[in-house]
Amino acid sequence: MKGWTGNILRVNLTKKTYKKESFTEEFATTWIGGRGFAVKILYDELKPGIDPLGPENKLVVALGPISGIPAPNTGKAVVAAKSPLTGFYGDGNLGTKVAEQLRKAGYDAMIVEGKAEKPTMLYIEDDKVEFLSAEEVWGKGTYATNDWVYGKYGKNAGVLNIGQGGENLVRYAVIRSMEGRAGGRPGIGAVMGSKLLKAIVVKGTKPIPQANPEAMKALGIGDLKKVYEMDKKSGWTKQSTNAVLAWCNEVAGLPVQNFRKTSHAEAWKIDGERLNAARVATYGCPNCTMKCGITIHDKEGRESELDYENVGLLGSNLNIFDLNQVGSLNYLCDEYGLDTMSAGCTLSFYADAIEHGATTGDFKFGDAERAKELLRLAAHREGKVGNLLAEGSLRMAREFGHNSEAYAMQVKGLEVAAYNCKFIPGQALSFGVAAIGAHHREAWIISFELKNTTRESFGPEKAAKVIELQRIRGGMFETLVACRFPWIEEGWSLENYPKYFNTVTGLNWTLDDMWKVADRIYAMIKLHYIREFPEATRKGDYPPAVWFDQSNADTEGPIAGKCLDIAKYDQLLQHYYDQRGYDERGIPPKSLLGKLGLSKEAAAAEKYAKLN
Numbered sequence: 001m002k003g004w005t006g007n008i009l010r011v012n013l014t015k016k017t018y019k020k021e022s023f024t025e026e027f028a029t030t031w032i033g034g035r036g037f038a039v040k041i042l043y044d045e046l047k048p049g050i051d052p053l054g055p056e057n058k059l060v061v062a063l064g065p066i067s068g069i070p071a072p073n074t075g076k077a078v079v080a081a082k083s084p085l086t087g088f089y090g091d092g093n094l095g096t097k098v099a100e101q102l103r104k105a106g107y108d109a110m111i112v113e114g115k116a117e118k119p120t121m122l123y124i125e126d127d128k129v130e131f132l133s134a135e136e137v138w139g140k141g142t143y144a145t146n147d148w149v150y151g152k153y154g155k156n157a158g159v160l161n162i163g164q165g166g167e168n169l170v171r172y173a174v175i176r177s178m179e180g181r182a183g184g185r186p187g188i189g190a191v192m193g194s195k196l197l198k199a200i201v202v203k204g205t206k207p208i209p210q211a212n213p214e215a216m217k218a219l220g221i222g223d224l225k226k227v228y229e230m231d232k233k234s235g236w237t238k239q240s241t242n243a244v245l246a247w248c249n250e251v252a253g254l255p256v257q258n259f260r261k262t263s264h265a266e267a268w269k270i271d272g273e274r275l276n277a278a279r280v281a282t283y284g285c286p287n288c289t290m291k292c293g294i295t296i297h298d299k300e301g302r303e304s305e306l307d308y309e310n311v312g313l314l315g316s317n318l319n320i321f322d323l324n325q326v327g328s329l330n331y332l333c334d335e336y337g338l339d340t341m342s343a344g345c346t347l348s349f350y351a352d353a354i355e356h357g358a359t360t361g362d363f364k365f366g367d368a369e370r371a372k373e374l375l376r377l378a379a380h381r382e383g384k385v386g387n388l389l390a391e392g393s394l395r396m397a398r399e400f401g402h403n404s405e406a407y408a409m410q411v412k413g414l415e416v417a418a419y420n421c422k423f424i425p426g427q428a429l430s431f432g433v434a435a436i437g438a439h440h441r442e443a444w445i446i447s448f449e450l451k452n453t454t455r456e457s458f459g460p461e462k463a464a465k466v467i468e469l470q471r472i473r474g475g476m477f478e479t480l481v482a483c484r485f486p487w488i489e490e491g492w493s494l495e496n497y498p499k500y501f502n503t504v505t506g507l508n509w510t511l512d513d514m515w516k517v518a519d520r521i522y523a524m525i526k527l528h529y530i531r532e533f534p535e536a537t538r539k540g541d542y543p544p545a546v547w548f549d550q551s552n553a554d555t556e557g558p559i560a561g562k563c564l565d566i567a568k569y570d571q572l573l574q575h576y577y578d579q580r581g582y583d584e585r586g587i588p589p590k591s592l593l594g595k596l597g598l599s600k601e602a603a604a605a606e607k608y609a610k611l612n
């Protein structure tokens with residue numbers, strides 16, 4: 001088998017043991033890597049119903065056949081576990097040197113089981129694994145922890161670490177790496193914290209097995225140069241992801257005041273142009289020639305990296321239109337290791353719930369100073385408010401009652417990304433059916449939808465586009481594993497990816513082969529879901545209720561008086577199920593699972609939920 005190391009590292013923190021386990025070529029070609037490996041491993045190894053924050057949960061770090069190989073934007077890794085936020089399979093994708101180092105150490109994935117007795121750092125160097133004390137940095141933030149590791153092992157080491165958020169089991173704690181990278185929105189950082197695992201450090205020295213290393217080197221390095229040239233021409237990295245903010249504001253798609261409004265007169269103060277003007281430095285992931293991480297000085301003078309999601313959800317969504325203050329909130333999320341997106345939506349929900357009278361409190365939209373304090377309380381689970389905020393918006397809404405769940409901006413427990421879909425049906429569907437909850441990673445249809453279709457349409461073409469994007473984004477890029485931005489932002493052809501895959505593996509795959517694996521993965525995540533929520537119905541695939549509420553419609557602008565129609569959304573959802581071959585509950589039937597090669601997995605799921 002070429003293209004994969006063929007090995008998974010299994011570490012048990014309770015027993016302080018580790019072993020190298022091999023996998024077959026069939027496993028490799030069925031699941032490719034990254035998210036594919038993670039869904040299969042966690043399905044086979046986790047008993048449904050376990051506490052995501054208990055020692056039975058497992059953390060998977062998984063790479064793909066092109067991870068770590070010099071080629072466009074391959075310095076990414078998938079981190080996955082049963083999510084403490086959503087209660088079923090959850091994952092994230094972050095830029096990290098671990099991608100290259102773990103593969104050079106001889107592994108395509110690692111599984112971390114059990115729970116350490118004391119705060120621990122795992123040190124992996126080729127075949128060696130050490131269980132080292134991390135007591136010195138327990139209680140410290142991610143910047144200090146990263147520096148501490150670099151001080152010991154040098155800046156070339158691959159590092160994953162958590163901050164106080166992960167330690168204190170905040171349900172939306174992320175894992176951090178390098179200067180500005182963060183991943184694992186559904187609380188994968190809290191899973192690390194629950195295991196008393198502060199950091200994972202990896203160094204590897206072996207060659208990554210490839211069918212045609214010389215050909216891959218020439219192809220990959222040549223293509224990195226081409227992507228560099230394309231970026232220089234397009235100028236996308238001048239504003240990077242925050243380029244989209246001004247557009248969202250213009251098309252009435254910006255989250256403002258807990259998604260109550262879709263645009264704001266002061267949005268220009270936090271847009272991409274302002275971000276570029278305030279730029280202090282640029283950071284990015286390994287193997288990237290279009291680095292997109294723009295840092296600015298925050299209100300307190302610290303360097304903070306701002307992407308669109310961070311600005312949209314910690315800025316406009318909280319009615320904060322001061323870029324330095326948004327930088328401060330973002331810095332705190334990075335330092336504590338909290339997901340900026342869920343943190344932003346949780347704070348905006350709290351302010352909204354206070355305004356609606358569903359709870360009492362002293363937080364108002366626009367109050368950046370109080371927002372900073374609330375992030376500190378949440379990260380440390382300090383007091384009643386800190387403990388509440390650490391639970392995320394859905395659990396808070398259930399605690400508050402008063403119909404506040406309607407404006408808790410989440411799907412399946414995961415907070416919505418920064419696209420206000422009051423009247424953007426395709427993007428609303430994409431949030432509804434995203435595999436792990438409302439993440440834009442899966443299908444960012446909004447740009448296609450607003451440029452190429454009418455906003456009024458709830459037709460089958462939108463469901464088809466969502467599936468196409470899920471296959472590309474949630475399937476191929478998450479399994480190979482590589483960053484999708486060269487394709488999205490620079491127009492780098494998708495055809496390049498099977499080319500890389502074939503060069504490293506010696507196989508002869510097409511994009512259609514990639515889509516088959518993607519469909520298998522989506523079906524498998526549904527099986528994860530129904531094992532945990534056997535009563536699952538199509539309502540779980542609905543976006544937040546407030547988007548269907550006529551009284552919440554904009555009073556002016558391009559979508560004045562309009563909102564999503566619930567019956568039409570239901571039809572659109574049905575188109576999605578029909579095209580995927582799912583039943584009316586949104587669950588793949590046994591015949592489809594058989595075709596996807598998942599009969600054994602279907603039989604396992606049937607112990608918990610009825611399959612058609």
Ligand code: PTT
Nearest residue numbers: 092093094095181182183184185241307309339340483484
């Ligand atoms: C991703 C999510 C995103 S997606 C953003 S901004 W974005 C937020 N960034 C955070 C942050 O920063 N700090 C923090 N404490 N929390 C944060 N939470 C949010 O996390 C990220 C880039 C971006 S910037 C995007 S869109 C693309 N995402 C990719 C993806 O998902 N898959 C893939 N194959 N390629 C991608 N390329 C781009 O990567 P999650 P990163 Mg992140 C400071 O992990 O859980 O998936 O959530 O990875 O290395 O930081 O790069 O406008």
Ligand code: SF4
Nearest residue numbers: 284285288291292483
């Ligand atoms: Fe990382 Fe941005 Fe480069 Fe993608 S484009 S690999 S997110 S720096």
